[in-house]
Amino acid sequence: MADVKAAAEVLCAAGRKIDWVFLNAGLISGSTLRKTDEGIEETLAVNVCSAYLLARLLVPQLADEARLIFTGSEAGKVVKYTVDLDAMQGEHGMGVAGFIQYAKTKTLMHQIAGALSDKLDALGVKAHPLHRGWISDGDMGQPKDVSQKVIPGAEDPERCAQTWAAIEALVATALGGSENVPPLGK
Numbered sequence: 001m002a003d004v005k006a007a008a009e010v011l012c013a014a015g016r017k018i019d020w021v022f023l024n025a026g027l028i029s030g031s032t033l034r035k036t037d038e039g040i041e042e043t044l045a046v047n048v049c050s051a052y053l054l055a056r057l058l059v060p061q062l063a064d065e066a067r068l069i070f071t072g073s074e075a076g077k078v079v080k081y082t083v084d085l086d087a088m089q090g091e092h093g094m095g096v097a098g099f100i101q102y103a104k105t106k107t108l109m110h111q112i113a114g115a116l117s118d119k120l121d122a123l124g125v126k127a128h129p130l131h132r133g134w135i136s137d138g139d140m141g142q143p144k145d146v147s148q149k150v151i152p153g154a155e156d157p158e159r160c161a162q163t164w165a166a167i168e169a170l171v172a173t174a175l176g177g178s179e180n181v182p183p184l185g186k
Contacts, residue, residue: 001038001174004050008057017063023051023109024071028102033090038174041089043098047105049174052112052167055127056182059120068120068127070113073106075099085166108163115164 011018027046034042040049055068062068088108090101110129117127172178 001036001045001050001053001171004053005057008054011058012061016061018058018061018066019063020067020069021055021058021062022069022071023055024069025051026071026073026102026106028098030098035089036174040170040174041101043090043101043105044088044108044170045174047102048108048112048167049171051109053171053175055116056171059123059125059182062123062125064124066125068113068116068125069130070109070116070127071106072110072113072129072131073103074131075103075106085162088166088170108167111163112167115161118161119164 025047027043029042029046036042036045038045051070055070088104113127113129120127168178168181172181175181
């Protein structure tokens with residue numbers, strides 16, 4: 001999280017308004033549970049918490065009608081996994097080579113985008129989930145009909161709000177308290 005804060009400080013110090021932020025990380029840390037220095041499971045920290053924190057830190061620099069793009073993945077649907085917000089950190093296992101945990105984080109990214117879009121609407125800022133398509137690197141068999149699907153936005157506003165609250169609490173704990181989480185205003 002320190003690297004994320006440092007990057008945000010550099011961007012904010014430049015003093016220029018930001019029109020677009022693409023929040024894209026896709027770590028699959030394997031089947032062994034690993035935690036960051038802040039005590040957050042590594043895949044969750046990189047793929048979700050860091051993106052969320054960066055978005056929060058950049059809010060004051062966002063231009064009117066700016067866009068935050070949160071990269072999710074069709075993986076969340078492929079594994080048909082519902083994220084237990086009380087067990088986001090791999091408490092029930094990481095899955096085959098960490099894929100289940102990865103899929104959970106990408107589902108969370110879609111939900112975070114939905115929740116932040118509602119919260120930032122008054123500022124004219126929009127947050128969108130994005131599935132950029134399968135990577136044809138041989139790691140996954142990507143039938144054409146699957147790779148052409150588009151993930152809809154967050155389906156359930158209540159679920160998005162619950163996800164936002166859970167990630168907000170996790171980031172606040174990692175930063176030493178909610179008073180250290182930047183406000184959602186400019």
